[in-house]
Amino acid sequence: MSDPYYIKGMPENIGEDHVVKAQAMDGFVKAVAIRSTGLVRQCQKYHDTSPSVTAAVGRFMTGSLLISENMKGDTDTQTTIIRCTGPVGGMTCVCDSSFGCRAYPLNNRIDDGGLVNVKAAVGTGSLSVIRDIGLREPYSGQVELQTGGIGEDFTYYLMASEQTPSVMALGVLIEDGEVKEAGGLMVQLMPGYSEKEISYIEKRASGFPDVTYFLDEGFSPAQIIDLFLGDPELQYLEASPAGFRCTCSKERMEAGLVTLGKADLAELASDKNGIDTECKFCNTKYHFTPDDLARLLKT
Secondary structure, three states: OOOOOOOOOOOOOOOOOEEEEEEEHHHOEEEEEEEOHHHHHHHHHHHOOOHHHHHHHHHHHHHHHHHOOOOOOOOOEEEEEEEEOOOOOEEEEEEEOOOEEEEEEOOOOOOOOOOOOHHHHHOOEEEEEEEEOOOOOOEEEEEEOOOOOOHHHHHHHHHHHHOOOEEEEEEEEEEOOEEEEEEEEEEEEOOOOOHHHHHHHHHHHOOOOOHHHHHHOOOOHHHHHHHHHOOOOOEEEEEEEOEEOOOOOHHHHHHHHHOOOHHHHHHHHOOOOOEEEEOOOOOOEEEEOHHHHHHHHOO
16 A cells, blocks of 8 residues: 655655655645654754754755755745844744755854743844746845744745745754754745635634644654645645755855955955865855965956
């Protein structure tokens, strides 16, 4: 008998990070769920984040991936930015159309006493979303943070900027300072929905356990969607692996240096020790010798 929770595109090991999309209630409800444990662990490793920052960035990356789910083009990108008054200072996440993402916090370690308090770490501020999907101008939207909990802030953004009624649940389970589970669920009402769908989703959302509880119990993103929607006519649409993917390279760093202008490059080239540049997303360092910089001056 075939596995009802297998969807084409899923990784062979369902314990790996992946995204699942589904629809229910005659197509008036869309659901997207993600396991993001691995990518949040990778981000924690790159940035050596304290518990509250780990949870904040983990929720932020997970939510960013969920709202990027409709990007299709190979070169489509989405940049999400939180600017905030809390000690984390802010966060940036860039997603591609195949559920790859990279992110960094402005402040990686804060005095949280080893305890997780995302709202205190974030505080007040704004959430910006910029999507470059090949149009003449990128799409951009910005809202004020509602709670600093991140899930509620993405929910508010989707309604205020994209006019899409949504429910979003994000979670990062941390034990002994390490990421044990991370994931999220987004449920949206599609055009043509009625009071019937609104009432049903509100009732299902009330008291629904944290996503990380289900992940920790061994449930997959596909099963979490089923548990939330409870619709016997639920249809799974597609699945895709997800992961932390940084696109940095020495060539990209060179391109950035060239934008400084010849005067600044000449000053850098005069340093006999050369210079070091560092990727903000993965902390990879790239060294440029005086000869490298002299070559860039000639381009």
